[in-house]
Amino acid sequence: MSQETLDTAINLGYIVASVLFILGLKMLSSPKTARRGNFISAVGMLIAIVATLLTRGMTYQWIIVGLAIGAIIGAWAAYAVKMTAMPELVALFNGFGGLASLLVGFVEYYEHPARPLYTTVAVFFAVLIGSVTFMGSIVAYAKLAEKLPGRPLLFRGQRIVNGAILAAIIALGFVFCARPADSYEVMLVIVALSLLLGVLAVVPIGGADMPVVISLLNSYSGLAGAAAGFVILNNVLIVSGSLVGASGIILTSIMCRAMNRSLGNVLFSGFGAVGPASAAALTDGQGAMRETSLDDVATQLAYATQVVFVPGYGLATAQAQHVVRELANALEERGVTVKYAIHPVAGRMPGHMNVLLAEANVPYSQLYELEQINPDFPSTDVAVVIGANDVVNPDARDNPNSLIAGMPILEVDRAHSVVVLKRGAGRGFSGLENPLFFKPVTRMLYGDAKDSLTRLVAAVQQA
Ligand code: NAP
Numbered sequence: 001m002s003q004e005t006l007d008t009a010i011n012l013g014y015i016v017a018s019v020l021f022i023l024g025l026k027m028l029s030s031p032k033t034a035r036r037g038n039f040i041s042a043v044g045m046l047i048a049i050v051a052t053l054l055t056r057g058m059t060y061q062w063i064i065v066g067l068a069i070g071a072i073i074g075a076w077a078a079y080a081v082k083m084t085a086m087p088e089l090v091a092l093f094n095g096f097g098g099l100a101s102l103l104v105g106f107v108e109y110y111e112h113p114a115r116p117l118y119t120t121v122a123v124f125f126a127v128l129i130g131s132v133t134f135m136g137s138i139v140a141y142a143k144l145a146e147k148l149p150g151r152p153l154l155f156r157g158q159r160i161v162n163g164a165i166l167a168a169i170i171a172l173g174f175v176f177c178a179r180p181a182d183s184y185e186v187m188l189v190i191v192a193l194s195l196l197l198g199v200l201a202v203v204p205i206g207g208a209d210m211p212v213v214i215s216l217l218n219s220y221s222g223l224a225g226a227a228a229g230f231v232i233l234n235n236v237l238i239v240s241g242s243l244v245g246a247s248g249i250i251l252t253s254i255m256c257r258a259m260n261r262s263l264g265n266v267l268f269s270g271f272g273a274v275g276p277a278s279a280a281a282l283t284d285g286q287g288a289m290r291e292t293s294l295d296d297v298a299t300q301l302a303y304a305t306q307v308v309f310v311p312g313y314g315l316a317t318a319q320a321q322h323v324v325r326e327l328a329n330a331l332e333e334r335g336v337t338v339k340y341a342i343h344p345v346a347g348r349m350p351g352h353m354n355v356l357l358a359e360a361n362v363p364y365s366q367l368y369e370l371e372q373i374n375p376d377f378p379s380t381d382v383a384v385v386i387g388a389n390d391v392v393n394p395d396a397r398d399n400p401n402s403l404i405a406g407m408p409i410l411e412v413d414r415a416h417s418v419v420v421l422k423r424g425a426g427r428g429f430s431g432l433e434n435p436l437f438f439k440p441v442t443r444m445l446y447g448d449a450k451d452s453l454t455r456l457v458a459a460v461q462q463a
Contacts, residue, residue: 013050017047017051017240020041020043020047021045023040028041031367034354083355083359091217092138095217097225101227102131105125113181113183124190131191132194132201135202136213143202152205211345216248220248229241255350260406292419297419306376307331307380308412311387313428316347321359325361326453339373340362344370370410378414389434390407390434393434393435418439419443420445421445421452
């Protein structure tokens with residue numbers, strides 16, 4: 001095959017891959033099409049890899065070693081990682097994306113220091129964003145995996161220190177871009193400062209905000225990839241990096257909106273550093289939580305007209321997605337209408353509840369988003385809150401002084417009755433007390449969500 005034909009085939013492959021990435025991303029926006037979207041994007045990636053491997057002058061032995069190691073780790077991670085540890089895994093993957101861009105930028109510079117200005121600028125950005133993404137993601141992973149304290153680690157003058165480091169990196173960037181061939185040491189200092197900035201930018205952010213940070217770092221990893229694409233002049237890397245950068249920032253803004261907070265507030269407010277008021281102080285004047293029995297709940301559910309399940313993080317930790325579907329089936333057999341209320345930030349990652357319920361083959365037609373289901377609660381007989389807390393906290397709506405004031409919530413307290421399945425008096429991720437649990441309309445069914453639901457299935461079948 002002539003060089004020209006080969007180049008045309010490679011570019012055609014890149015165009016097809018880019019189109020598949022865009023289609024795949026579009027399909028990820030709905031639970032109905034998300035799985036197919038994921039598959040289509042993966043096919044696009046395969047085409048992009050094969051097209052790249054056709055490039056002349058490749059040294060295949062290292063590529064094969066890399067492919068083998070990557071495939072083994074990837075397959076192991078996909079099978080072994082628990083659903084609840086998915087955010088940690090995504091954090092690590094973002095970090096590796098950043099590290100790859102850092103290495104591509106650095107190695108390209110090391111091998112050919114004297115390059116046109118635009119390549120040198122691209123090297124600078126690949127190294128800077130790649131390093132920040134790498135270390136920021138490692139810290140985010142460590143916080144989520146509780147290898148570092150989840151609370152914000154704050155010290156005086158932190159923002160000034162971070163600002164000074166960023167200013168120093170930019171100043172060194174000018175020096176580097178002006179005389180790249182003589183700036184090897186400058187490049188090393190840029191790498192070191194950028195790695196440090198990645199750590200210092202994420203440590204002051206609380207564990208509760210890590211999912212937003214991870215989404216933002218995901219966007220950064222895309223930008224670093226696009227910069228690396230400019231360094232090695234690879235079109236598909238530029239396109240895919242830009243897509244990841246743009247979609248990551250859109251997701252970040254959706255998550256911030258769902259919590260009614262700005263990105264600046266997430267990044268700089270140290271949310272969660274000040275412990276909430278003590279439980280005793282908060283429960284004063286709110287009465288007590290009222291416990292109910294399994295049989296009472298089963299009877300209530302069995303004779304209801306409409307039941308709405310409200311899943312939260314506790315459903316994920318209990319892995320109760322299959323058994324909630326069984327309970328829904330048992331109720332539907334008795335003619336009860338069953339719906340699921342999905343809050344955009346329920347759980348610990350965007351779409352967490354959708355993924356879990358899809359795994360249990362819950363029909364998409366039964367999933368209702370916040371704006372769709374809230375008007376339905378006043379005509380709901382029983383709202384069953386399964387390990388959700390912050391996303392049903394009425395303080396967000398009723399108490400302007402609450403830390404989560406203004407965060408849109410699922411208004412379960414407007415249902416005729418509310419049953420909350422949780423293990424005890426544990427707080428939500430925000431650490432706040434939840435007045436819902438003290439309302440006259442609410443009853444608590446204590447225990448692990450999976451255990452309680454399993455026993456409810458049997459009790460409803462016998463009711
Ligand atoms: P949550 O507020 O974290 O509450 C989870 C509740 O589940 C806890 O109160 C806990 O109480 C209960 N629980 C834990 N394990 C359980 C088990 N095995 N069985 C039964 N109950 C169990 O959860 P959420 O309502 O889903 O809210 C998510 C939070 O994460 C929000 O604050 C949101 O802003 C934050 N967040 C999420 C995202 C995202 O992308 N999804 C992003 C950023 C922030 P017990 O200990 O008493 O059982």
